[in-house]
Amino acid sequence: MTTLQGQTPPDLSGRNLSFRRAFANRAATSLIALCVLVAALPLALVAWEVVSKGASAWSLAWFVEEIPRNYRTEGPGMGPAILGTLTITGMAALMSIPIGVLGAVYLNEYGKNKPLARFIRTMADVMTGVPSIMMGLFIYVGYVIVIGDKTGFGGALALACLMLPIVIRSTEEMLRLVPDELRQASSGLGARKWRTTLGVVLPAASSGITSGSLLAVARAAGETAPIIVTVGLTYIYKPDLFDGQNTTLAAQIFRNASQPFAASQERAWGAALTLIAIVFVFTILSRIIAARFAIDKR
Structure with a gap:
């Protein structure tokens, strides 16, 4: 059989085409696997290095005893830093997550493309790219100098400023994924806009909001520069974030790693x-919560 131009069409159902498809599929699979290996190899090496050198320091005393004041002193003790990390990061989450979620609700449900909403989005994007040390200096000038002392709450403010744009942008993206049909159905039943937002939109996007918020918390827990600037240093337990200087694991990593002593x-x-x-x-907690909410929605 020939075409109108006298040319024979290619055999699209032959063995040659099947072989090429199988070869292309295997090549693409191999390339993807290679890329995953290249990306995971540095992470695995870093994890192995930290585990091999840090596991020897772990013991029950490591989690409960106070930090040695002398850098030369051997022995465990990182309880105040663990408590400081949890309390400071927790306070930052209490401040940033509600404000971030409410801000995202305004941007997606009420502000839309209004000038104020566009301004807030722009500033959130700018804050996402600001170095963490700048947030620390901002809180140092606006809070630490005013009260005259470094405190754990100052560090929580700095971390909250870092977390806020992440929560806003991630929550807004999750709200955009909620189908408009759900909003229209709720409005058709006579529900007001605020009721639709609270009872329909937020529950539908809750898994993504929870996952994004916990990932923001995880990122804030590892910040060092703003903590050093605003929190100071202590070696004892300081559960009160308003009572003098505090410490975190990130600050202790920086201070101890800069010393030449083996201990x-x-x-x-x-x-x-x-x-x-x-x-x-x-x-892992964010993944479990996101998966649980997703299963409940089905």
């Missing part, structure tokens, strides 16, 4: 492993 180096590796474990727990 301080071991504490730095142990603190790094502890911080990675906390971030890992936050990440």
Whole structure:
């Protein structure tokens, strides 16, 4: 059979085409696997280095005892830094997540493309790219100097400023994924806009909002520069964030790793492993919560 131009059409159902498709499929699969391996290899090497050098510092005393004041002193003790990390990051989450979610609700449900909404989006994008040290200096000038002392609450303010744009942008993207049909159905039943937002839109996007918020918390837990500028340093337990200087795992990693003594180096590796474990727990928790909400919606 020939075409009108006298040319024979290609055999699209032959063995040659089947072979080429199989070869292209295997080549693409191999390339993707190679890319995954290249991306995962540095992460695996870093994790192995931290675990191999930091696991020896872990013990029960590591999690409960106070931090040695002398960098040369051997022995465990990172309890105040663990408590400081959890309390400061928790306070930052309490401040940033509600404000971020409400801001995203305004942007997506009410502001839309109004000038104020566009301005807020632009500023959120700018804040996302601002170095963390700038947030620390901003809180230092606007809060620490005013009260005259470094406190854990100052560090929480700095971390909240870092978390806020992440929560706003991630929550807004999740709200955009909610089908408009759900909003229209709720409005058709006579529900007001605020009721539709609270009872329909937010529950539908809750898995993504929860995941994005916990990932923002995990990122804030590892910040060092704003903590050093605003929190200061202590070696004892300070559960009160308004009572003098405090400390976190990130600050202890920086201070101990900069010392040439073997004891301080071991504490730095142990603190790094502890911080990675906390971030890992936050990440796994976000995945579990997101998956649970997704299953409930079905």
